[in-house]
Amino acid sequence: MTTPNPLYDDLQWRGLIYQSTDEQIPHILNTPRTVYVGFDPTADSLHIGSLLGLQVLRRFQQAGHRPVALVGGATGMIGDPSGKSDERQLLSVDRLRENVVGIERQMRQFLDFDEGPCQAVLVNNFDWMRRFSFLDFLRDIGKNFPVNVMMSKESVKNRISRDGGGISYTEFSYMLLQAYDFVHLQQEFDCSMQLGGSDQWGNITAGIDLARRLHGVQLYGLTWPLLLKSDGTKHGKTEGGSVWLSAERTSPYKFYQYWINVDDSDTANCLKFLTELDREEIQDLEKQVAESPERNIGQRRLAEELTRIVHGDAGVKLAQKATEIMFGGEIGDLSDATLLDIFSQLPSHQIDAQKLNDGLSLVEAFVLAGIAKSKGEARRAVEQGGAYVNNRRVQDVNYELTQNDLASESVVVLRRGKKSYGLLRIS
RNA sequence: GGGGGGUUUCCCGAGCGGUCAAAGGGGUCAGACUGUAAAUCUGAUGGCAGCGCCUUCGCAGGUUCGAAUCCUGCACCCCCCA
Numbered sequence: 001m002t003t004p005n006p007l008y009d010d011l012q013w014r015g016l017i018y019q020s021t022d023e024q025i026p027h028i029l030n031t032p033r034t035v036y037v038g039f040d041p042t043a044d045s046l047h048i049g050s051l052l053g054l055q056v057l058r059r060f061q062q063a064g065h066r067p068v069a070l071v072g073g074a075t076g077m078i079g080d081p082s083g084k085s086d087e088r089q090l091l092s093v094d095r096l097r098e099n100v101v102g103i104e105r106q107m108r109q110f111l112d113f114d115e116g117p118c119q120a121v122l123v124n125n126f127d128w129m130r131r132f133s134f135l136d137f138l139r140d141i142g143k144n145f146p147v148n149v150m151m152s153k154e155s156v157k158n159r160i161s162r163d164g165g166g167i168s169y170t171e172f173s174y175m176l177l178q179a180y181d182f183v184h185l186q187q188e189f190d191c192s193m194q195l196g197g198s199d200q201w202g203n204i205t206a207g208i209d210l211a212r213r214l215h216g217v218q219l220y221g222l223t224w225p226l227l228l229k230s231d232g233t234k235h236g237k238t239e240g241g242s243v244w245l246s247a248e249r250t251s252p253y254k255f256y257q258y259w260i261n262v263d264d265s266d267t268a269n270c271l272k273f274l275t276e277l278d279r280e281e282i283q284d285l286e287k288q289v290a291e292s293p294e295r296n297i298g299q300r301r302l303a304e305e306l307t308r309i310v311h312g313d314a315g316v317k318l319a320q321k322a323t324e325i326m327f328g329g330e331i332g333d334l335s336d337a338t339l340l341d342i343f344s345q346l347p348s349h350q351i352d353a354q355k356l357n358d359g360l361s362l363v364e365a366f367v368l369a370g371i372a373k374s375k376g377e378a379r380r381a382v383e384q385g386g387a388y389v390n391n392r393r394v395q396d397v398n399y400e401l402t403q404n405d406l407a408s409e410s411v412v413v414l415r416r417g418k419k420s421y422g423l424l425r426i427s
Numbered sequence: 428g429g430g431g432g433g434u435u436u437c438c439c440g441a442g443c444g445g446u447c448a449a450a451g452g453g454g455u456c457a458g459a460c461u462g463u464a465a466a467u468c469u470g471a472u473g474g475c476a477g478c479g480c481c482u483u484c485g486c487a488g489g490u491u492c493g494a495a496u497c498c499u500g501c502a503c504c505c506c507c508c509a
Binding site for chain 1: 456457458459461462463464465470471472473474475476477
């Protein structure tokens with residue numbers, strides 16, 4: 001009979017428990033623990049894929065455990081073969097250092113680093129790995145890894161059986177590094193549990209084995225299922241590339257929009273996995289999505305919650321206001337400041353006031369504003385009814401912009417199709 | 428070492444001397460329908476000027492009034508026999 005644990009129950013209800021190394025884990029979580037999740041520093045910003053890990057850590061912290069966020073500065077140099085089909089591109093040391101700095105900053109939005117018993121800790125495994133000599137590592141760590149066991153891990157097996165690239169010795173060794181991370185964190189911070197996506201299972205258990213052999217310590221691991229969309233693809237990829245957490249790479253508006261556009265069938269899952277809304281509220285939203293999906297209530301709430309966590313209240317406000325304007329009617333009677341604020345992430349182009357007076361063709365304006373690659377493309381858009389000035393459709397190919405087309409003191413808002421906007425600033 | 432096949436527009440893939448800016452499919456973009464959805468349907472899809480010009484069919488030359496289509500050389504890829 002295990003002692004029920006509120007955190008574990010909640011995780012279970014949310015569907016976040018995929019595999020567990022020990023059935024005693026709910027019981028174990030009844031005393032404060034130090035737990036860790038690893039993050040890849042493949043870019044100077046985290047993207048949506050990392051949200052889940054951050055939120056899980058946050059849940060643990062709020063339940064009274066101490067979260068350790070490990071940035072893989074060292075392991076990032078090697079490349080985790082798990083879930084990858086090809087050998088990974090190695091990052092330069094400098095590149096990695098920059099990435100780690102950027103990621104650290106973002107972590108602070110999720111975890112509480114203020115002093116206290118649950119104070120979050122941020123570590124970079126490069127800090128301890130760099131001091132390890134190759135010989136020491138082989139003697140102290142490598143010795144404890146039977147190759148036949150390593151070979152039987154899914155991540156390795158998948159790569160070895162492939163006729164193509166196979167796996168390099170470097171990536172093959174990846175799991176030793178991650179295993180040692182776990183052991184190190186146990187020694188340093190008394191960290192006793194590692195959390196990760198289901199693709200991390202092999203790496204987590206490798207760490208547990210190593211700790212037992214090396215120090216006779218019992219460690220634990222939990223994995224969550226990979227958050228996939230109902231069509232089986234990963235979250236966070238759009239036509240424009242990944243959805244990032246940094247406002248510079250993905251504007252709050254775009255971030256918000258990503259979640260607004262989540263499929264009905266994926267909404268409940270996202271709410272459970274990623275938000276901190278409670279059970280009643282999520283069930284209520286689920287019901288509303290089922291009853292009147294056209295109202296997008298679940299998506300709206302999801303977008304709002306996540307945008308708030310990542311970009312704050314100001315970000316939410318900006319995103320919602322932008323949404324209102326972008327998907328509303330005609331644009332007019334607005335101030336420059338409002339428009340520029342909302343459309344700050346959009347391509348824009350300065351033009352001379354004189355040019356507007358001389359007559360600027362709509363087609364040319366589309367090219368200038370960067371929403372059409374060529375005049376031919378712009379012309380097509382107009383002919384097909386996909387061109388808008390201040391959200392008002394214009395179908396005349398020979399249309400010329402004038403002062404009357406200003407939406408505010410000095411801005412004209414051009415739009416192509418449903419969602420692609422560009423600005424023209426008159427000066 | 429010998430023999431054969433290939434390299435086409437974003438991708439796949441037809442074309443085999445003029446009617447080819449190049450079939451078809453995918454993708455992408457736009458429109459209709461919708462819920463800023465899915466599915467579906469329609470249109471567009473080298474550039475510039477509007478029925479004309481310019482740049483494209485691995486690379487470089489050549490034969491022709493005219494080549495993606497023929498010839499020569501080069502590069503890369505694949506297959507078969509040793």
